[in-house]
Amino acid sequence: MSSVSSLGANWCVSIQYTKENLAEFLTELSAKGLHALTRPGHSSELVYVFVNDQTNRVPLIASQLKYVTDVVQVVDFETKSQRENLAKRLVKKPLMVSDADLQELSRVTGSPETALYFAYAKYYTRWLMVLALVGVAFRFFVSNPSGWEFNVSYTIIVMLWATCFVCSWKLKKRAEFSTLVQYSPSLDQLKPVSRSVFIKKLLFIPVALQFAACLIAFQFVCFLLEIFMTQIYQGPLASVLALTPTVLMAAYVPILTMVYDLVLQKLVSWENPADPVQSKLEKKFILTFLTSYMPLFITLFVYLPLGHHVNAQLETIALFCSNYNVPVLKSGFKVNTGRYQAQYFFFMVTGQVIALCVENLVPLAMSKAIPKLKGFDKPNSPVNLAETKMAKEYPEDLSIWKQASGSCLSTWGEFDVNATSNKLIIQFGYVSMFSCIWPLAALCCVVFNLLSLKLEIWRCLNKCVVKCSSNSNVAKISPRSLAPNKSGSIWDNVLNVILWISALVAPALVIMYKSPLNAGTTSALEKRDLWHLESVVKVDWRAVVIGAFVFEHLTFFCYLILGELVGRSDEDRAQRFVSAEKLEEPPHVDLTKVVKETATFMDAPPEGETIAASKAPQKTSDSASQAPIADVATASTSGFSRAKEAASPSQPVKTSTIQATKDVASPASQTSSSSSQVKNHNESSGSLTSPVAGATVPDTIPTSKNYHLRRNHPNSSSSTSQAIQSIDSSGKEKLELTSSNDTSSLKNSVPKVVATSPSDEAITSNQFVPAQLADTSKGHVANIMNGLPKGGHGHTDSPIPNDAVVEKNSDHLSEASSSAPSGNESQTIQTPRKVPEKASSVRTHSSKKKMKGVLSPLGKLKKKFP
Structure with a gap:
């Protein structure tokens, strides 16, 4: 691979460059069978690793390495155009996305999990529309102006709505949308919790309680400070000092969350669950729940019922503050009965406006301001220098590099499905628990x-990086066949928890603050003198607790009934699991050359010197077979050495027995079986210079003419490849394939049929085959058997004994499986015979005695030509 575009990279990983870091990361990719190329990063300390990963395992690999700074997805032009067109069409739609839009969204993003989130948002918003109509009816059509606040009927409707929504989503709609967008939970999400993991989860409870206590205690401190600044303090700058608790909370919560995350990381590592991400989410939701709902809990369950006790402590507070000359209220402290309404309005309206601005306007402003603040627009900035280097050395990859660097420097970040899902879950809790305070809350949420x-x-289609799902870690099961508790999502369990807490909180609020006269809290208190000296709640605490638990049990009973009704409609759960595909180990990819190539542009000389770019084509496992003949010869020589070393010491090979054969295959038959024959030939022989198949010969044939080649003469060549090149340079024929039909299929591989020049064969035959056996034609063999000369008349040479053994002073064994040319004929001999994988079918000994059962070369000829 010489360019990123030819590699087909779909991921770019930015890492802090050191040779150790790069080698470790490339080793991880190589073990997974992934191809990669490196390019300069947007900074001199960074390097971009472009990876071709169709299974989307790169984010998981990179998440385990500390030196990885960014992981971005590289999108081709066609996919990017599809995303932009889809974004325009969906944004212009009047209301929500359709099912077909969800399918297309899953396809163009490659993330079914993201499409499933939008499906949940669509389904939840539709249910909110129903509740919004009910809330508008109670708010504007109730006869008593204050009858809509803490209304019993509305609260019952809200709880029925929440129960139906949770049941229908968990038991039916989630599976339908998962099938629609082709989402399947990961294998880790479906693994059952082992006993040891469950015990470790229970041991986390004390840690969670400690952090929860720290958060609740600080929230109480900030709450008391706010009450003091807004209602007791009478000095200057009271409105400005009232912001102090908010500033303290804004600073304390991130610090506590950071410490909590550090402890959480250690505990999750010790817990070793099947899915660490899910385990972290369920533990982090504890702080999220307390941060979101605790201010309203303090106001509704502490401040309003117990706030009147502050009057008895005003003198003590005034005496303490007089020592520091702080003017305070000395009497007449009144509970702010509208505090909970202001808080709830803030969470439902102001808070959501702030969230939209933070998610959209802040990144947009930062994308304009950060380049100017950091000087990215200057010509000598690291980004511009890196871009100039890319344009000079890798111009074909400049557009892909710009896309990757733009994503790494982007202020939009990753489209976090868990964060957006968490936002909707918290909103569901505000509606189900506290919408009895303000029935128009559902309408605002819509x-x-x-x-x-x-x-x-x-943002998902145009700005943010979308995390793609890994195909290698997806369960091969039908989403419809999953049980509700095996859906693979932590948010379904969180919905159950929110529903259960809402079934306790909502009825408790109605019992506490609904007066018998069907009047609101403010109007009921204004009719009494000295109301601030009494508690706002006129109901006994035992009645509140009993009423809340009774209502919670009724809600749970309705949940079970609705679960059965909804679950009965989906009965095709007999085949829950589909047999998984056979897992195979990915092929190993050699990426060692990438490390050397990276050093050429990362270890660059100072400015002013020319940077030598390494543009040699990358050889991967797919194209590794494209090697020169000289390299193959060298490899074959090393293979011959290994074969020689593997020989048993107790059975040394000292002589070679020559087996002559008559069978010479036709070119057609040789061509059809060349691939399988030459494979065995290469495995059994040690050098590609052998003229006959199955013969194992030395790299240099020992003759009197090449004595200097075997004795390290100064003029000798030490490599097999140089010997081959010297033969080619003398005008002899080169290695070539015998059939043009196999050329198209074998053009990228090592030549399968080895044909040597006539001179090579002549040398070999003169050394290893007697002159009388050089001609294997029928007439010549018949003359030999009849004791006649080659022409059939006249005097003949001395006959060759049948038990003659040709003995050579060589440590190598040569097996002749094809005929050698007779006389001075020039003919290319090819080897159709398949060589056995063993060392030799006929073994010889150094002894000159004739062994029984071993035929001489002439005896074998007689056997073949009776």
């Missing part, structure tokens, strides 16, 4: 969800 859905589609 409006913000529709707007947020459009912006998220725009």
Whole structure:
């Protein structure tokens, strides 16, 4: 591979460059059978590794390495155009996406998990529309102006709505949408929790309680500080100092979360669950839950019922503050009965507006400001220098490099499905638990969800990096056949927890703050004098607890009934699991040359010197067979050496027995079987210079003329490849294939049929085959058997005994399986016979005695030509 475009890379990994880091990362890719190329990064300390990974395993590999800074997806022009067109069409739609749009979204992004999130957002928003209509009816059509607040009927409807939504999504719609977008949970998500892992999960509870206690205690401190600044402090700058608790919370929560994440990482590593990501999400949700709902819990369950006790402590507070000359309220502290309404409005309206701005406007502004602040627009900036180097050394990869560097420097980041899902789950909790405070909350959520859905589609398809699902770690099962508790998503379990807590909180609020006169809290208190000296809640705590648990049990009973009704409609669960495909180890890819090539542009000389770019074609496992003949000869020589070393010491090979044969295959038959024959020939022989198949000969044939080649003469050549080249340079024929039919299929591989020049055969036959046996024609063999000369008349040479053994002073064994040319004829001999994989079918000994059962060469000729 000489370019990234020819590699077909779809991932770019930015790593901190050292030779050790690069070698380790390439080793990981090589073990997975992945091809890669390197290019300069947008900084001198970084290098880009472009990987061709159709199974999308690169993010998982990179997440385990600390020196990886960014992982971005490289999208081709066609896919990018499809994403842009789809984004325009979906953003212009009046309401929500259709099922066909979800399928196309899954296809162009390559992430069914992302498409499943949009399916959930669509389904949840549709259910919110139903509740929004009910909330508008209660808000504007109830006769009593304050009758919609903490309304019993509305609260019951909300709980039925939440129960139906959770049941229908978990038991039916999630499987349908998963099938629609072709999403399957990972194998790790479906693994059952072992006993040891479950015990370790239980041991995490004390750690979670400690961090929860730290967060709740600090929230109480900030809450008391806020009450003091807003209602007790009477000095200057009261409105400015009232922001102090908010600033403290904004600084404390990220610090506590960071410490919590460090501890969580150690505990999850010790726990060693099947899916670490799911384990981290379920543990991090504890802090998310407390951060989101605890302010309302404190106001509704602590401040309003117990706030009147502050009047009894005002004198003590005033005496303490007088020592520091701080003016405070000395009497008449009144509970702010509208505090919970302001808080809930902030979470439902103001908070969602801020979230939309943070997700969309802030990255857009940062993308404009950061290049100017960091000087990326200057000519001598690292980014521009790297781009200039790419344009000079790798111009064909410049467009892909720009896309990768733009994604690495982008302020939009990755489209996090878990973060967006977490946002909708928290919103569901606000609606199910606290919408009895303000029935229009569902309507506000519908409006913000529709707007947020459009912006998220725009970010997902145009700006953010989409995390693709790994095909190698996906369960081969039908989503419809999964049990509800095996859906593979942590958010389904979180929905159950939110529903259960809502079934306790919502009825408790109605029982606490709904007066018998069907009047709101504010209007009921205003009718009484000195109301601030009494508790707002006029109901006994035992009644609140009992009523909440009774309502929770009724909700749980409805959940079971609805679960059975919804689950009965889907009965095709007999075949739950489909047999998985056979797992095969990926082929190993040699990426050692990539490390050397990277050093050429990363270990660059100082400015002003020319950078030597390494543009040699990359040889991967797919094209490794394209090797010169000289290299193949060298490899064959090493193979012959290994074969020689593998010989048993107890059975040394000292002589060679020559087996002459009459069978010479026709060119057609030789061509059809050349591939299989030459494979065995290469495995059994040690050198490609052998003129006959099955013969194992030395690299240099020992004769009196090449004595200097065997005795390291100064003029000698030490390599087999040089010997072959010297033979070719003398005008002899080169190695070539015998059939043009096999050329197309074998053009990228080592030549399968080895044909030597006549001079080579003549030398070999003169050394290893007696002159009388050089001609294997029928007439010549018959003359020999009858004691006649070659022409059939006249005097003949001395006959060759049948038990003659040709003995050579060589450590190599040569087996002749094809005929040698007679006289001075020039004919190319090819070897049709298949050589056995063993060392030799006929073994010879150094002894000159005739062994029984061993035929002489002439005896074998008589046997073949009776």
